[in-house]
Amino acid sequence: MRDAVIIGVGMHKFGRYPDKGYADLAEVAIRNALNDAGVPWKDVQALYAGSALAGPTSANNICGRMGLSGIPVYNIEAYCASGGVALRLAAEAVATGLLDMAVAVGCEKQERGFIPVLNQPQWATVQGLEVMPCTGPALEAQVYMETYGVTREQLAKVSVKDRKNAALTPYSHYSSGDLTVEEVLNAPMICDPLTMYMMGPPSDGAAAAVVCSRRQARKYSSKTPVVIAAAVHGSDKFSPLEDVYHELRHRVSYQAYEKAGCGPEDLNFAQLHNPVASMEFICSENVGLCGPGEGARIFDEGRTLLSGDIPVCTDGGFLGRGNCPGASTLAYVAESVWQLRGEAGPRQIKDPKLGLICHGGYGHHAVGIILKK
Amino acid sequence: MPLNGARRKQVSIDENVLALPDAPSEAPHLLGSKCRACGAVFFPQQHTCQKCFSSALDKVKLSRRGRVYSCTVFRHHRRPPGYKGPLPYLFGQVELPEGAGVLTLFTDCSFDQPLKRGTEVELLVERFGEDEAGNDVMTFKFRPVQSK
Numbered sequence: 362m363r364d365a366v367i368i369g370v371g372m373h374k375f376g377r378y379p380d381k382g383y384a385d386l387a388e389v390a391i392r393n394a395l396n397d398a399g400v401p402w403k404d405v406q407a408l409y410a411g412s413a414l415a416g417p418t419s420a421n422n423i424c425g426r427m428g429l430s431g432i433p434v435y436n437i438e439a440y441c442a443s444g445g446v447a448l449r450l451a452a453e454a455v456a457t458g459l460l461d462m463a464v465a466v467g468c469e470k471q472e473r474g475f476i477p478v479l480n481q482p483q484w485a486t487v488q489g490l491e492v493m494p495c496t497g498p499a500l501e502a503q504v505y506m507e508t509y510g511v512t513r514e515q516l517a518k519v520s521v522k523d524r525k526n527a528a529l530t531p532y533s534h535y536s537s538g539d540l541t542v543e544e545v546l547n548a549p550m551i552c553d554p555l556t557m558y559m560m561g562p563p564s565d566g567a568a569a570a571v572v573c574s575r576r577q578a579r580k581y582s583s584k585t586p587v588v589i590a591a592a593v594h595g596s597d598k599f600s601p602l603e604d605v606y607h608e609l610r611h612r613v614s615y616q617a618y619e620k621a622g623c624g625p626e627d628l629n630f631a632q633l634h635n636p637v638a639s640m641e642f643i644c645s646e647n648v649g650l651c652g653p654g655e656g657a658r659i660f661d662e663g664r665t666l667l668s669g670d671i672p673v674c675t676d677g678g679f680l681g682r683g684n685c686p687g688a689s690t691l692a693y694v695a696e697s698v699w700q701l702r703g704e705a706g707p708r709q710i711k712d713p714k715l716g717l718i719c720h721g722g723y724g725h726h727a728v729g730i731i732l733k734k
Numbered sequence: 735m736p737l738n739g740a741r742r743k744q745v746s747i748d749e750n751v752l753a754l755p756d757a758p759s760e761a762p763h764l765l766g767s768k769c770r771a772c773g774a775v776f777f778p779q780q781h782t783c784q785k786c787f788s789s790a791l792d793k794v795k796l797s798r799r800g801r802v803y804s805c806t807v808f809r810h811h812r813r814p815p816g817y818k819g820p821l822p823y824l825f826g827q828v829e830l831p832e833g834a835g836v837l838t839l840f841t842d843c844s845f846d847q848p849l850k851r852g853t854e855v856e857l858l859v860e861r862f863g864e865d866e867a868g869n870d871v872m873t874f875k876f877r878p879v880q881s882k
């Protein structure tokens with residue numbers, strides 16, 4: 362196996378674009394990534410396109426925007442992990458020598474409001490038992506807060522911190538970082554304990570990465586290649602109630618550490634799945650940044666701020682940058698590449714060398730990706 | 735044949751999930767699967783044991799009482815996609831003595847705050863709506879057990 366590296370990343374700003382379709386968004390992200398990499402589309406040997414909702418042949422439509430070059434095109438769905446699975450497959454193809462140059466893209470175009478959950482039993486849907494992104498995370502938050510004595514104020518502070526990070530990120534849904542704890546607590550209650558501002562806004566957007574071998578990287582770009590030290594994907598197992606979701610996020614992140622030859626203590630940042638505020642604490646425990654029930658403590662100590670020793674969600678994640686299912690993992694990849702290259706502008710953290718992305722996909726999928734300089 | 739004004743026929747929201755009683759003296763039950771190999775119990779029914787992957791599963795009637803594992807109240811004014819009931823609503827997970835978890839609506843309790851974890855709850859059957867043939871569609875919910 363050889364190293365697969367990222368030599369270019371690009372995004373379409375997250376937000377609401379009533380006049381654009383998913384292919385419009387994906388095209389912008391791919392063109393930005395190819396420009397960043399200095400790679401012409403004709404040199405791309407495969408396209409891995411992830412989206413939760415775009416549906417059959419959407420990857421072909423995206424390919425058509427770039428030019429029908431006849432390459433293999435993969436249409437990938439893994440809900441919020443779709444873009445991460447696209448990156449994993451691209452990285453695997455390059456690492457095994459099957460391909461020298463691939464593009465992974467994730468995109469989403471959504472209706473306003475809740476995210477449709479398909480393929481649930483009818484009896485659950487009509488009774489409102491599976492509503493994305495709030496019912497499962499709200500129940501998880503209720504149990505978590507009672508078990509560890511975490512307060513709503515602590516959750517509100519996560520939203521405030523992530524809005525601040527997002528305000529420093531040009532591609533984010535929210536451009537203002539003025540949100541206060543009181544505003545978060547007084548926002549309409551969606552599902553106890555989660556108010557509207559403890560949930561990421563549904564966003565349209567796209568993100569892309571150009572993946573190649575080291576030799577190719579030298580040919581095209583003088584920028585520091587970012588090594589994909591691990592890109593692990595797993596699906597759900599049967600778990601007792603207290604382990605649902607936790608087991609999967611823990612499993613993929615620890616498999617990623619093993620593959621990359623590192624541990625959580627070696628990370629300089631972590632980009633975690635935070636569609637709701639409580640998940641930022643829970644996920645930081647699942648990936649081993651701290652022990653069970655300590656997520657709120659390391660947050661309160663300031664350790665997960667941009668100025669802390671383990672910054673979390675440096676671009677604001679779902680709560681600030683936006684909840685754009687198919688694009689969200691690759692948005693974290695793009696942000697991580699900018700951080701590792703020292704190109705993150707006002708939100709740049711101090712000299713990072715190694716970072717983790719841990720991202721779920723509606724409880725059925727999770728990816729653990731480790732990037733290093 | 736029932737005469738005009740006789741009780742309308744009741745049908746289950748899903749016959750593989752909720753078994754309505756054949757006779758008024760019997761109780762309704764949720765249906766699950768029990769693995770013959772490892773004994774694990776699942777709700778809803780499974781084709782394969784999700785613990786040991788054996789395909790030898792028996793259909794079982796599940797306990798009618800359990801404890802609240804988690805509970806929340808959906809309070810948003812916007813109706814979730816596909817949801818057919820009233821707003822707001824309480825829902826959550828009930829842990830049954832067999833070890834299975836049931837995602838369910840709760841009823842007969844206040845909307846002011848979610849049920850406390852560990853509250854003892856029991857199954858009941860309520861009318862959910864009407865199907866195209868004019869039958870009453872019945873669903874399951876759980877409610878707190880009244881203290882004696």
Ligand SMILES: [Zn+2]
Binds near residue numbers: 771774784785786
């Ligand atoms: Zn079994």
